[in-house]
Amino acid sequence: MTDIAAAKAALAAQTIELPSWAFGNSGTRFKVFTQPGVPRDPYEKIADAAQVHRFTGVAPTVSLHIPWDKVDDYADLATHAKGLGVELGVINSNTFQDDDYRLGSICHADPAVRRKAVDHLLECVDIMDATGSPDLKLWFADGTNYPGQDDIRDRQDRLAEALSRVYARLGDGQRMLLEYKLFEPAFYTTDVPDWGTSFAHCVRLGEQAKVVVDTGHHAPGTNIEFIVAFLLRERKLGAFDFNSRFYADDDLMVGAADPFQLFRIMYEVVRAGALDPAAGVNFMLDQCHNIEPKIPGQIRSVMNAQEATAKALLVDRDALRAAQRAGDVLGANAVLMDAYNTDVRPLLAEVRADKGLDPDPMAAYARSGYAAAIAAERVGGRQAGWGA
Numbered sequence: 001m002t003d004i005a006a007a008k009a010a011l012a013a014q015t016i017e018l019p020s021w022a023f024g025n026s027g028t029r030f031k032v033f034t035q036p037g038v039p040r041d042p043y044e045k046i047a048d049a050a051q052v053h054r055f056t057g058v059a060p061t062v063s064l065h066i067p068w069d070k071v072d073d074y075a076d077l078a079t080h081a082k083g084l085g086v087e088l089g090v091i092n093s094n095t096f097q098d099d100d101y102r103l104g105s106i107c108h109a110d111p112a113v114r115r116k117a118v119d120h121l122l123e124c125v126d127i128m129d130a131t132g133s134p135d136l137k138l139w140f141a142d143g144t145n146y147p148g149q150d151d152i153r154d155r156q157d158r159l160a161e162a163l164s165r166v167y168a169r170l171g172d173g174q175r176m177l178l179e180y181k182l183f184e185p186a187f188y189t190t191d192v193p194d195w196g197t198s199f200a201h202c203v204r205l206g207e208q209a210k211v212v213v214d215t216g217h218h219a220p221g222t223n224i225e226f227i228v229a230f231l232l233r234e235r236k237l238g239a240f241d242f243n244s245r246f247y248a249d250d251d252l253m254v255g256a257a258d259p260f261q262l263f264r265i266m267y268e269v270v271r272a273g274a275l276d277p278a279a280g281v282n283f284m285l286d287q288c289h290n291i292e293p294k295i296p297g298q299i300r301s302v303m304n305a306q307e308a309t310a311k312a313l314l315v316d317r318d319a320l321r322a323a324q325r326a327g328d329v330l331g332a333n334a335v336l337m338d339a340y341n342t343d344v345r346p347l348l349a350e351v352r353a354d355k356g357l358d359p360d361p362m363a364a365y366a367r368s369g370y371a372a373a374i375a376a377e378r379v380g381g382r383q384a385g386w387g388a
């Protein structure tokens with residue numbers, strides 16, 4: 001039997017971290033469509049993120065991206081966030097938008113470029129000290145486009161050296177999260193293309209280095225829940241970047257393309273006891289809302305993650321274990337599918353009502369008038385986006 005009270009308590013305690021860049025303009029290489037009311041600076045991005053927390057009650061932290069969220073006074077930004085009921089979360093580094101990085105950043109053949117990239121990463125740790133952010137998230141666009149372009153092994157050596165320099169700078173309680181991605185912008189080799197590469201570097205670095213699983217960063221058909229189960233067993237899963245993909249790194253709303261996959265991932269999380277904050281897994285969104293409104297896009301994503309989590313919590317694990325041990329293939333599958341096929345929306349409505357929230361966050365936000373207010377207020381200035 002599933003313990004509904006325990007499931008509700010776990011859902012009430014769940015937290016999902018929002019990406020600041022989801023509130024700015026984004027698009028494809030073909031077009032960035034602007035939207036009225038889009039934030040013009042990090043302060044306004046955090047104000048919008050706070051709305052998502054206000055209506056869902058489970059999104060109390062916001063990831064920053066440096067330099068997109070560069071400000072003069074990070075302690076002041078942290079105070080601003082606290083005043084709005086949220087806190088600053090992971091610091092995301094950026095070593096992919098400078099002309100110097102055409103052939104790579106920390107894996108570049110030129111030591112001067114490598115030094116510049118490492119200096120940026122060290123600066124990100126300084127920012128973590130100022131904001132109280134616990135984690136540095138590293139994603140590298142490094143790689144090559146053509147066979148023979150650079151030496152694959154040398155690039156791994158450079159990667160290891162740079163990572164260990166940054167790792168040595170981490171303070172107590174600070175972590176380094178190494179994200180992998182199959183391809184793009186590099187089309188032949190990528191220097192951190194998969195979980196195995198990230199895992200191997202993190203194991204060498206030590207306890208404070210963990211792997212980030214961005215759900216959009218795999219080849220089609222990859223069994224992501226297996227990767228999650230493996231990394232959790234090794235205590236090396238530091239965070240998720242949740243999003244959906246139909247083709248490549250689409251950055252669509254999590255749970256939109258494949259809610260069943262999200263459920264299977266969350267089942268492995270529940271199975272490992274890793275919903276518990278003590279497990280140290282940060283559940284983040286990494287999404288871009290190119291055509292849909294941004295704040296509702298984030299609210300919907302949070303709700304999708306909650307629904308997958310609720311279904312995962314409803315799996316009758318005793319019955320599943322019994323069926324698995326008995327070799328009852330169809331019985332075991334049926335236990336899992338029963339949970340997946342449960343309509344958990346009434347349960348989540350109760351969890352929200354218990355917190356004093358409106359049971360329908362999408363409708364409550366729409367009624368709040370916030371979208372019209374920011375569209376009227378935020379005139380002039382330059383809307384935030386990639387590179388802002």
Ligand code: RM4
Binds near residue numbers: 065092179214
């Ligand atoms: C990258 C990667 C990072 C994110 C940036 C914006 O593709 O997924 O996590 O910080 O995009």
Ligand code: MN
Binds near residue numbers: 139179214241286
């Ligand atoms: Mn990501």
